[in-house]
Amino acid sequence: MKRLKLETDLLNVSKPYGIMPGDKVRNINKSCVHYKSTGDVVSIDDKGNITYKVNNQGATFTPGDFLTKSAKQLIKIFTHTNIPPGPTGSVTECVVARLEVGGKTILAKNRDRGYKADIEIIHELINGVEVAYLHDTLTDWSEGLNEFGIGIVNASLMVDFDEKAGDLARGELDKGKAPKISADGLKIRTALSKKKLSEAMRSVINFVGDDKNDVGVKGQTIIATPKYSIIIEMTSKHLPIINQIENKDILVRTNHGIEHPETGYTSGIKRKSSESRMEISKAALANVKDANEVLTTLADQHVDDNFLNPYRRKNKHDMETTSQIMYNLNDLELHMRWDTDQSEFKGYVNRLPKGYKAKIKVFVGETK
Secondary structure, three states, X not given: OEEEOOHHHHXXXXXXHOOOOOOEEEEOOOOOOOOOOEEEEEEEOOOOOEEEEEOOOOOOOOOOOEEEEOHHHEEEEOOOOOOOOOOOOOOOEEEEEEEEEOOEEEEEEEEEEOOOEEEEEEEEEEOOEEEEEEEEOOOOOEEEEEOOOOEEEEEOOOOOOOOOHHHHHHXXXXXXXXXXXXXXXXXXXXXXXXXXXXXHHHHHHHOEOOOOOOEOOOXXXXXXXXXXXXXXXXXXXXXXXXXXXXXXXXXXXOOEOOOOOOOEOOOHHHHHHHHHHHHHHHHHHOOOXXXXXXXXXXXXXXXXXXXXXXXXXXXXXXXXXXXXXXXXXXXXXXXXEEEOOOEEEEEEEEOOXXXXXXXXXXXXXXXX
């Protein structure tokens, strides 16, 4: 994969990534004699100039030096400390994949939940752009594709909104309260309203919804067009790392960090499952010759232990596959299969204007 440097974009990420005293920063101005110096911010003056105490060695700087730079020359960095695996229910689980089959760019996902999901397919215009997407009616989670062949799938790493979200949402509804929703649903729908891949990427990284402290889509997000495919990995504690996926490559992500290896599942049976699901999926997809085989391949029983399979049926850990989704970005097709035991399909919702000729074709089926 090719690492992309979008430091200019990262500097424009909104307030939560702003620099404050005590933060760690890196000099990214290649024209500056102190380029690549890092340190701890000690003060910020009235003009926004930042003074930091250097903590690394370079030809023109040494630990203990105090340097003052404009904010445009610096970017906030994060301390990467080991984050232990959280309690059961701390991460939503899934398999996401990008591959090329017969000259077609395909995105696919097995979506695993700790509750029985209520889902629908919504087909509508957002800001004048035709989109079709899977929608979790309880949590507002969404992902899909648009008329320009831009598709998005996401795998969680560390999120505040856990896999018990559906049960919590139902409980709130039973009490007559509005259920807590996934902020990333709106973020992904917003990204899908963009006409260019570059605009959609910026939206995935920078968009702020109702919560001004929650920037961008967290986890591992694959965003692709028929020509280009990108993987973005970020969390609330880590700035985004962006890589371009080579067209010939099969890329699979599950629920452990690759660029940020201390994120997601780091040990135990859930880490083993995450690695197993990724390895099995990549090997199995390498044998796919037709796009119509992708979801079936990801639904096959590859090993005896259900918890280690890409498609997880009943298991003692109560984390099971609720649905599958696939986009053919060249032919503008969305294929969705819902698990008849672990989800309930609420229907296809056509919100397109009367007389509008749809560009995206939607196919719905079942997995038992």
